[in-house]
Amino acid sequence: MFGDKWVPRDTFKPVFVDREEDVYRVTEELYELQESRKQLSGRSNSSYYRLTIPFSPHMFGSGKTTFCVNYLELIRRFSETSLASFASNSSKKEFLEKLKTSTLLYVDLRDLEQTDPEERSLKWAIYYLMVKNACSRIGVPVMRKRQAFETVEMEPSNLVALLRDKLNIPTNQYLLVVFDEIGALDESYGEFDLERTQDGEVFPYNDFFGIIRQLCKRDNIFVIVVGKSTGLRIKNSVAFGPRVLLHFISLSPLSSSNIVEFLEKSTLKGQVQHRICDILCSSSFLVNELAEALLESTGGVPGLLTRAVNILLNYVQTRRQPFMLKDECLSCMNEDGFRRNCSEPFVQHMSTSDEDKKSEFGILLMMALYHRPFKVDDALNSECYLFDAVNEMGLYRYPIDHDTFQVLIPKLFIRNLNKASSFSILEKIFLGSLKLEPVDCFFSSRCRVFEGIVAIRLILMLSSKVRNEFRELLCQLSAIFKEMKLPISEPSPLDYIRSVGVSESRSESNKKQKIYGSNEWNKNIQEALYFDRVYIPVNANSHSPDIMFKLQSPVDSKVVIVGVACKGRWKSERIGWSDIVEEAKKFLVPIHDQGLSNAPDKIHCMLIVVSTKLAFNVASELGDQSRCYSSGMSIESESFTIPSNCELVILCERDVEMLIEKEILNGLERAFSSDRPLFGDFGPDLLRRVRHSFLSWQ
Secondary structure, three states, rough: OOOOOOOOOOEEEEEOOOHHHHHHHHHHHHHHHHHHHHHHOOOOOOOOOOOOEEEEEOOOOOHHHHHHHOHHHHHHHHHHHHOOOOOOOHHHHHHHHHOOEEEEEEEHHHHHHOOOOOOOOOOHHHHHHHHHHHHHHHOOOOOOHHHHHHHOOOHHHHHHHHHHHHOOOOOOEEEEEEEOOHHHHHHHOOOOOEEEEEOOOOOHHHHHHHHHHHHHHHOHHHHEEOOOOOHOOOOHHHHHOOOEEEEEOOOOOOOHHHHHEEEEEEEEOOOOOEEEHHHEOOOOOHHHHHHHHHHHHHOOOOOHHHHHHHHHHHHHHHHOOOOOOOOOOHHHOOOOHHHHHHHHHHHHHHHOOOOOHHHHHHHHHHHHHOOOEHHHHOOOOOOOOOHHHHHHHOOEEOOOOOOEEEEEEEEHHHHHHHHOOOOOOOHHHHHHHOOEEEOOOOHOOOOOOOOHHHHHHOOOOOOHHOOOOHHHHHHHHHHHHHOOOOOOOOOOOOOOOOOOOOOOOOOOOHHOOOOHHHHHHHHHHHHHHHHHOEEEEOOOOOOOOEEEEEEEEOOOOOEEEEEEEOOOOOOOOEHHHHHHHHHHHHHHHHHHHHHHHOOOOOOEEEEEEEOOOOOOOHHHHHHHOOEEEEEEOOOHHEEEEEOEEEEEEEEEHHHHHHHHOOOHHHHHHHHHHOOOOOOOOOOOOHHHHHHHHHHHOO
């Protein structure tokens, strides 16, 4: 235990905020169900129909239950704002008006009990639970199970009529039934006579959705199903069954403004109503600053946010004064005890997953790092493993629009997961990179994604104990590299990828050359000499090199600062000598003049030009082979001499494919044929190949 300092006591009443996007989407799905029912009953000429069930399996603490319980209130709140565009035609407007007056029946499946009769029917047990909840709502006793079984014929038409009678709602009024905690069915294998497959397997979820399908055929009744469950590895088989389409709904995380509202409207439990923000914040520590800090750590996940605020609140109340500065609050949130107590209920399942899940988790980490969205129809409403991975690992899905979403991994998760011994170095590299979010540079252009892959691939190959041709090629080309006595031993040369923000160049001439200013060079060089990091500048194609890292010999103090310039990836024009020399001047000259001129002889610098499209005259002069220009050597055609303690390595296209496999290179070129990659091109299949390539050098 970590003492009482960071214990998450439940001491305040959180409020329910926002959810406009979620309300809009659920309302759309319910409208589709209504339209499908018209087709089913012959009131529409369309021969195609599907009954739709909004369904939201989601991580712990995402606000599923709260959202459902408050859905009708939210409908009324947003009907004149965000839902105004939904009600764009008379049919939708009429539906929305009726929905605002509907009745909600909440059914918690954790209360599901085995039936007394020998029949042990799941259908009958669910029907009885619905009636029991309706009776409880109006405060009347419910008939005992055995008596009800013997006297009431529980069929869909009878059940709906009985529910309407109990709740005193007419047949033309909408009844919205919310089934919560579907995960309770995971434990019901032996309690009911469930349908079995030919090989004897039992899938209670198939039985459950069969029951729901029958209910949805009745007029004016709607169903939403929420919860977490390992049993959802049914791979949506019901969605491809008897005309039912499950819509998997991702609840949006809270934004900074949502968190401000959360802090301002939440109050302490008890008679005296003190706002949480007044307890946590002082005159010098603003609510907006606290909200930004919480968003950075929690990703806006409601349950994680509530837990974090509870822990901070208890800490502040114990010491009897609010936070005075943002740095003071951030310091507390960075303590191991705070991070562990916040995220412990969330990360345990992920860190104990089997190898298959960890393989999936590695791909999800890359999707999160490179900010790559999933297409809903490809990844969710299909048998794609990613649907199972996202839900079973408890990850949060961030909706981009109606059809796409991204995986969100809160920083509080990352810090604990990064310490788990069960993850490989590759997963830890990804986690370490995500820890430094935001890394929007990876998503902002095709180049950042390519360079992130090059950096990790290159470092893994150089530090690998597995013999590989690329490392031997560098040893043959470079005298400095040969003396490094690779492979690099502990510590790993890559702790994490770090994006570097660089200010504008100091003069107009420098701006044309796009080089670092002296202050940036001094800072970056010093950090590169003392820390094991990989640097990738934020602005694509604006500064050289694209990648920078340090290699240190395991047997002596020799250090090589390596820059990588990725040239000509997706351009139609080829890379000539002037382009290569320009890259060398950007990197080798200033780093020599500003960093190496006064450095010991054991510190060296190397620029590796990774080009996939060398000009014909360059390829001809190189003899279609990679080449290294060492200190004092000249590129006569460009009148450029390599500075002392420096080297320039130019990789031919054949050897680039040793670094980045041809299949991956071609896949990246297809994906990034335009400035903004299409969602479907840079997806799970390509990342699976990338990950396999990474793992081959661990």
